[in-house]
Amino acid sequence: MKQNFLLIATTNPGKIREIQSLLSPLPVQLLTLLDLDKQINVIEDGNTYLENALKKGQAYAALSGHITLADDSGLEVAVLDGKPGIQSARFSQKPNATDADRRAYLLQSLKNFPRPWYARFVCTVVICFPNGEYRSFEGVCNGEIIPEERGNNGFGYDPIFLIPEINQTMAELSMEQKNRISHRARAIQAALPYLTTLLGTNEAHCD
Secondary structure, X not given: OOOOEEEEOOOOHHHHXXXXXXXXXXXXXXXXXXXXXXXXXOOOOOOOHHHHHHHHHHHHHHHHOOOEEEXXXXXXXXXXXXXXXXXXXXXXXXXXXXXXXXXXXXXXXXXXXXXXXXXXXXXXXXXXOOOOOEEEEEEEEEEEEXXXXXOOOOOOOHXXXXXXXXXEXXXXXXXXXXXXXXXXXXXXXXXXXXXXXXXXXXXXXXX
16 A cells, blocks of 8 residues: 655654654655755745645645645734734744743733733644645634743643633643644644544545
8 A cells, every 4th residue: 555644844843742642543655855865945924824735735735746744833912903913923022032032022012001911722723735726724722821930841832821710731741631632733623534434544635
């Protein structure tokens, strides 16, 4: 039987670990750009999560010739009118900002607003084909921002994103827990039936 491959369109190590864990049930060999002797730089200048995910997914799929999974996600804070949103990975006044810099800048932006600071993580996942076709899936995780960091797992805004029902931040969750309730988990869970049908056979086209 022909080996099925699925390329993950990200170089973020934390995101790669999450996606690899979420896709582990699939009969597929997961690839990253590190597995391919190729370089690509995609400018994420879209106006929506879908546009940014497609820019990455379609570029990676065309370059590699493989079916590609890409995603774009963001943190939306209610009192900031949905910011940082699609700018979440670039939400800082510092050049070459770290995740810690972005968390600090977000908390600084919130300090004059009363708590609770309601927020949600949003993720759009796309499955892209080398011919440009795609399917898209979405996931949301609701919570609130807290002023102190908690937990050493995760990345990005995870240490200050509290899930009130379980009184834990995203960074306090184990990978198993996170892969049940996170925005990315929910988007990929929505995509899994389609991926199982697609990659459980030798079909490589979009119906």
